[in-house]
Amino acid sequence: MPSTGPRPVAVELNAVLVALIDDEPQVLTLEDGALLPSGPFEGDHPTLQAGVRAWVERQTHHPLGYVEQLYTFADRYRESTMGYRIVSISYLGLTRERAAAGQHEPGWQSFYRYFPWEDWREGPPKVLARAILPRLKSWIDAVTDDARRQRRQRVEGNFDLSDWNEELMLQRYELLYEAGLVPEAGRRRKPVADPVPGEPMHYDHRRILATGIARLRAKIKYRPVVFELMSPDFTLGQLQRAVEALAGRPLHKQNFRRQVEQQGLVEETGAMTAGTGGRPAKLFRFRREIVLERAVAGSKLPLARS
Amino acid sequence: MPSTGPRPVAVELNAVLVALIDDEPQVLTLEDGALLPSGPFEGDHPTLQAGVRAWVERQTHHPLGYVEQLYTFADRYRESTMGYRIVSISYLGLTRERAAAGQHEPGWQSFYRYFPWEDWREGPPKVLARAILPRLKSWIDAVTDDARRQRRQRVEGNFDLSDWNEELMLQRYELLYEAGLVPEAGRRRKPVADPVPGEPMHYDHRRILATGIARLRAKIKYRPVVFELMSPDFTLGQLQRAVEALAGRPLHKQNFRRQVEQQGLVEETGAMTAGTGGRPAKLFRFRREIVLERAVAGSKLPLARS
DNA sequence: ATTTATATACTCAAATTGAGCATATAGGTG
DNA sequence: CACCTATATGCTCAATTTGAGTATATAAAT
Numbered sequence: 001m002p003s004t005g006p007r008p009v010a011v012e013l014n015a016v017l018v019a020l021i022d023d024e025p026q027v028l029t030l031e032d033g034a035l036l037p038s039g040p041f042e043g044d045h046p047t048l049q050a051g052v053r054a055w056v057e058r059q060t061h062h063p064l065g066y067v068e069q070l071y072t073f074a075d076r077y078r079e080s081t082m083g084y085r086i087v088s089i090s091y092l093g094l095t096r097e098r099a100a101a102g103q104h105e106p107g108w109q110s111f112y113r114y115f116p117w118e119d120w121r122e123g124p125p126k127v128l129a130r131a132i133l134p135r136l137k138s139w140i141d142a143v144t145d146d147a148r149r150q151r152r153q154r155v156e157g158n159f160d161l162s163d164w165n166e167e168l169m170l171q172r173y174e175l176l177y178e179a180g181l182v183p184e185a186g187r188r189r190k191p192v193a194d195p196v197p198g199e200p201m202h203y204d205h206r207r208i209l210a211t212g213i214a215r216l217r218a219k220i221k222y223r224p225v226v227f228e229l230m231s232p233d234f235t236l237g238q239l240q241r242a243v244e245a246l247a248g249r250p251l252h253k254q255n256f257r258r259q260v261e262q263q264g265l266v267e268e269t270g271a272m273t274a275g276t277g278g279r280p281a282k283l284f285r286f287r288r289e290i291v292l293e294r295a296v297a298g299s300k301l302p303l304a305r306s
Numbered sequence: 307m308p309s310t311g312p313r314p315v316a317v318e319l320n321a322v323l324v325a326l327i328d329d330e331p332q333v334l335t336l337e338d339g340a341l342l343p344s345g346p347f348e349g350d351h352p353t354l355q356a357g358v359r360a361w362v363e364r365q366t367h368h369p370l371g372y373v374e375q376l377y378t379f380a381d382r383y384r385e386s387t388m389g390y391r392i393v394s395i396s397y398l399g400l401t402r403e404r405a406a407a408g409q410h411e412p413g414w415q416s417f418y419r420y421f422p423w424e425d426w427r428e429g430p431p432k433v434l435a436r437a438i439l440p441r442l443k444s445w446i447d448a449v450t451d452d453a454r455r456q457r458r459q460r461v462e463g464n465f466d467l468s469d470w471n472e473e474l475m476l477q478r479y480e481l482l483y484e485a486g487l488v489p490e491a492g493r494r495r496k497p498v499a500d501p502v503p504g505e506p507m508h509y510d511h512r513r514i515l516a517t518g519i520a521r522l523r524a525k526i527k528y529r530p531v532v533f534e535l536m537s538p539d540f541t542l543g544q545l546q547r548a549v550e551a552l553a554g555r556p557l558h559k560q561n562f563r564r565q566v567e568q569q570g571l572v573e574e575t576g577a578m579t580a581g582t583g584g585r586p587a588k589l590f591r592f593r594r595e596i597v598l599e600r601a602v603a604g605s606k607l608p609l610a611r612s
Numbered sequence: 613a614t615t616t617a618t619a620t621a622c623t624c625a626a627a628t629t630g631a632g633c634a635t636a637t638a639g640g641t642g
Numbered sequence: 643c644a645c646c647t648a649t650a651t652g653c654t655c656a657a658t659t660t661g662a663g664t665a666t667a668t669a670a671a672t
Binding site for chain 3 (some may be wrong): 235236237257277278279281282300302304
């Protein structure tokens with residue numbers, strides 16, 4: 001008979017911890033890149049957020065500038081071998097990293113190792129035309145009539161090379177999963193014979209990673225979160241490269257500066273860079289007060305009279 | 307000694323279930339408006355979303371058009387009397403309701419019963435100038451120096467009458483809570499002596515409600531979710547009143563139609579309304595295919611050359 | 613001296629947005 | 643019926659915002 005007490009459930013935390021190292025967007029991983037850092041939710045933390053913060057800072061020895069909840073999963077397949085259910089709560093965290101000592105820090109992996117088709121900084125990734133689109137075409141043609149029309153619309157809406165939308169990253173990943181082009185361990189699905197380029201991860205960690213990056217890509221457009229990834233002083237060029245790294249696409253330099261400056265997000269420190277080759281750049285710092293002043297968001301409704 | 311098995315945890319689901327009844331945005335409640343519908347997560351559902359959907363549809367006998375996860379709470383104070391921890395996962399759900407039989411359906415309550423300062427459809431709510439702003443002023447003046455400057459900036463950013471931002475609803479609620487102007491049961495805080503107008507709820511349900519409405523207010527601007535609340539055929543006037551009800555502010559009629567039409571979200575049914583007093587209006591229906599075609603989002607980055 | 617990089621200032625046309633005028637067509641009223 | 647009120651719909655126009663350049667400045671490298 002059903003007990004009225006709590007069902008045995010384990011609460012697990014997953015973190016998508018992001019840093020920029022040498023203009024490359026990186027995520028902290030374990031097991032040679034196959035796992036996101038995860039840990040149990042300890043009972044002695046007052047809140048979930050505090051738990052994540054304490055736990056990540058203990059692991060990385062870096063202060064966590066920004067933490068945001070991503071999503072909670074409790075799917076059926078998420079069961080331990082002991083039979084109890086697992087609830088996974090995932091978080092996005094942003095941290096500041098100095099330039100890498102060597103090539104890259106152990107554990108830090110570039111976003112685009114997992115999603116090579118998402119890096120448009122140097123133009124359209126070849127993997128799209130070469131491997132992904134043809135296979136999506138086959139996937140479309142594997143059915144007929146209305147189902148085919150639906151598949152075609154989804155592919156066209158999410159993979160339009162002539163009008164790429166970097167925010168649709170999660171939806172693209174999910175579509176590739178449905179089309180059987182990316183493997184995902186732990187799900188009951190026939191194994192993917194010939195996956196598309198891009199490293200897989202264990203369990204659904206690649207999906208969680210996609211969720212985190214997609215959220216970040218959306219957020220940098222209306223909230224000043226990039227600054228959590230920058231060192232205190234930076235040039236507008238560095239700031240631009242940071243945004244480009246996250247969004248995965250090149251920006252128009254002059255318009256980027258105009259936007260940043262007229263939003264009043266930064267102020268000059270007075271100092272300049274030196275020895276970078278090319279004209280020295282002014283150094284800026286983020287005006288942290290702005291966060292309090294303008295809790296802005298992107299309105300678009302056609303409002304009426306004042 | 308600490309066991310390695312799962313800590314006893316109960317998973318609870320909360321729902322912010324929204325419907326429009328007679329142009330009034332309503333939320334389904336229990337206990338005479340003091341509780342959001344909540345229930346345990348049954349182990350026999352494949353996913354959380356399926357659990358919410360089944361459970362809500364069983365309670366309301368209405369199909370749930372749209373479901374979205376809001377937030378997961380596991381705060382310290384969220385403990386049952388039995389000593390185990392409670393994880394609350396809250397959802398936003400949209401459903402279609404016909405016009406009310408009588409005054410309003412039992413259980414359905416207007417948003418603005420809980421947040422009267424958020425309804426700007428008839429201009430600035432008097433409660434703001436009369437009750438809220440003076441008390442926030444006192445709250446600012448209760449401290450000095452930098453703390454006072456910070457409080458002032460937060461109040462000015464979130465309660466600017468001359469530039470009201472309906473999306474900041476959650477932040478405003480949280481500020482009122484911090485300022486001791488709204489009560490919230492279950493939190494260890496001194497009871498609020500003289501709360502500002504607006505019905506309270508048990509536990510943190512009013513906060514969850516604010517989270518849901520704020521999310522909805524943000525979402526209607528870039529996703530066609532309003533249509534989940536409309537009957538299949540509607541006039542542009544009805545659609546506008548629906549958006550106004552959710553956003554809590556009046557819209558410019560001609561610009562609203564322009565926006566809706568040029569986005570290609572709707573198509574004429576061919577029929578017209580009758581007997582409404584005034585010129586008859588064309589009836590429209592939502593073009594559901596559009597969701598597949600354009601998985602749009604609101605870009606704002608200054609992109610570079612194609 | 614010239615080339616190559618980067619930084620920064622300024623311009624201009626196209627597109628979007630905010631605000632309003634004008635007209636159409638119903639119901640209600642004296 | 644003539645007129646008023648209410649809603650719907652079509653269209654215009656100026657202000658702002660955005661996308662895409664051109665032009666110039668200042669460093670390092672050849």
